[in-house]
Amino acid sequence: MAIFNLKKLLLRKDIINLIDMLTGAMGVNICIKDNAGTMLYGTSGSNPACLPITADSQSIGWIYGQDSGKIAAAASLLNYIVGTETQKKALAAETLNKYGELTMLYDFVEKVNAFNVKEIADFLIKHVSEQIRADNVSVMLSDEITGMLKLIAESGIVGAPMTEVGIAGIVMSSGKAEIINDCRSDPRCAMETGSVSSLICSPVKTKEKALGIVIASTIEPYNYTADDLNFFCTLVSQAAFAMDNARLYESLKEAFIKTVHTLAETIEKRDPYTGGHTKRVMNYSIAIAENLGISAGDKERLELASVLHDIGKIGVSDNVLRKTSKLTDEEFEEIKTHTTCGRDILSYIEELKGIIPGVKSHHERFDGRGYPDKLKGLEIDLIARIIAVADTFDAMTSDRPYRKGLPFDTALEEVRKCSGTQFDPKVVDAFFEAVGNNKINLENQEK
Ligand SMILES: [Fe+2]
Structure with a gap:
């Protein structure tokens, strides 16, 4: 416990006024000294009687006067004041301590959730x-x-x-x-x-x-x-x-992600020639993202958006979706609606609103010649720029009933050629880094 500062107490005007008033009323002259003998109140004179002033049972100074009975009354008043001040200080310290604890607890509760x-x-x-x-x-x-x-x-x-x-x-x-x-x-x-x-x-x-x-x-x-x-x-x-x-939350999220995957697989089954496309696009997208240093939140968005990028195909008619010969302009226009249709579907699901830019814009081109909004460069959401590369690469390397998939190296060449026109060059670099690390290859791909 800190030593009580008697000198500081006797510098306070309210305390001095109180002592003045009391000694005046009692008709007594007193003086107060600290333990070292320094005068803190009154003046020296002939003061034969003396009593200690204490704080926490320790002497912190002395009160002197001529009449021992009167200085006893003055001393008990002073001891009372000192006691009250000591309590106030302890209370203030405790309050401060509690405040510190509460602030810490508040901070803890706020962050921890x-x-x-x-x-x-x-x-x-x-x-x-x-x-x-x-x-x-x-x-x-x-x-x-x-x-x-x-x-x-x-x-x-x-x-x-x-x-x-x-x-x-x-x-x-x-x-x-x-x-x-x-x-x-x-x-x-x-x-x-x-x-x-x-x-x-x-x-x-x-x-x-x-x-x-x-x-x-x-x-x-x-x-x-x-x-x-x-x-x-x-x-x-x-x-x-x-x-x-x-x-x-973690188990709900797990269940939610499982539902999303099931939903994507159900949709994929409408187009039997693209089996495994969704999972491959997701794997390629994640492999690319790992070299772009994206945040954990964006990574989560990317995973869901890559799985659901073609969800809007639910609104495209079977005869167009399954057509193996060349599409007419009108049919191609219908296919293009899968981007905006995807946006419309996802806008009904609160938890999936964040992935709309990734889904809606995955057919935008870096040079501004894509669809549906002809967005250009960095106007296109990063998630969409990543899915664009992963989606196109998988489409090129997959077999279709009407054509064979391109060999791996030829598809790589195509991706390189389209850097800066169809694709974001930074995403293409990240793609090739993933190829270099063997994170993207055709041997391990999902069928
Ligand atoms: Fe698509």
Whole structure:
């Protein structure tokens, strides 16, 4: 605890006025000195009586006067003021501390909800390590299929106590947080080995279910307090809800992507000669994107857009779609509508609105001579510029009943020739990088 500053208190006008008023009313002259003998109030004179002024039972100065009874009254007033000020300061420090904790918690809650499970675990560990003394912090979640606890993330010294039957298992099944400050003599830690002396362990649980546990531990003995436990559990419970949401979101997303693939396959079956086209376009597109350094969000959009790029063909009549001879101008116009028809279909599905530019513009050309909007260069969505290369390359190399697919090298030459006219040169470069890395070839392609 910081030493109380008596000098600072006696510089305050309200305090001086109060002492003046009191000593005036009592008809007494006093002076106040600090422990070093420096005069802080009044003037020296003949003051035989003296009493200490204290803060937290420690002397912080002295009050002098002629009448011991009167200075006792003045001293008790001063001690009361000092006591109140000390309390105010402690309260302010505590408030500040709580404010810091709350701000951190708010920041934590705000960020954590945008993360996936592993990111939440890492974020939780980072915050726990900043606030609580620990040589190791580990997050274990129960596997959704086997039910066994599985290490998701850990920081610090690896090898903390982590066994199903030990404290992790106990906390997981009881759903109750525990502090064990002396692991070596606590039977609940009998299964844990060696290096851990003290630990704090909280279940990761929502109202409905237990998801796992978080454990923080030290190698040297440490005295974890109820405050540590309180803070630890608050943070873990926020993370628990975020993890539960993230798990739910991830499984919904998985189901959604599966549905999208099924939808694309169903559509593809209308045109039996293009079997496997969708998956190949997706694989080529992803291989190209890996060399363009696109964001995780764009990668996700690309995956869905490449799968659904021809979804609008659902609106093209069978006799045009399956025609093997040359299309008339009118028929070609009908085929071209699959881009805008794709946009119309996707605009009804909230989760797929983001991929509309990729689907609608995959037949635009870099030189502005494509369709449906004659967009040019970077006006065309990057996702669409990638799909354009992947789609054309696959169309060139696939067999049709009325023609054989081009050999690999000839198709590569064609792609190179169209760089800067039909295709974005940067995307073409990324395509050739993928070919060079053997990520795009005809041997491994999906049929
Ligand atoms: Fe298309």
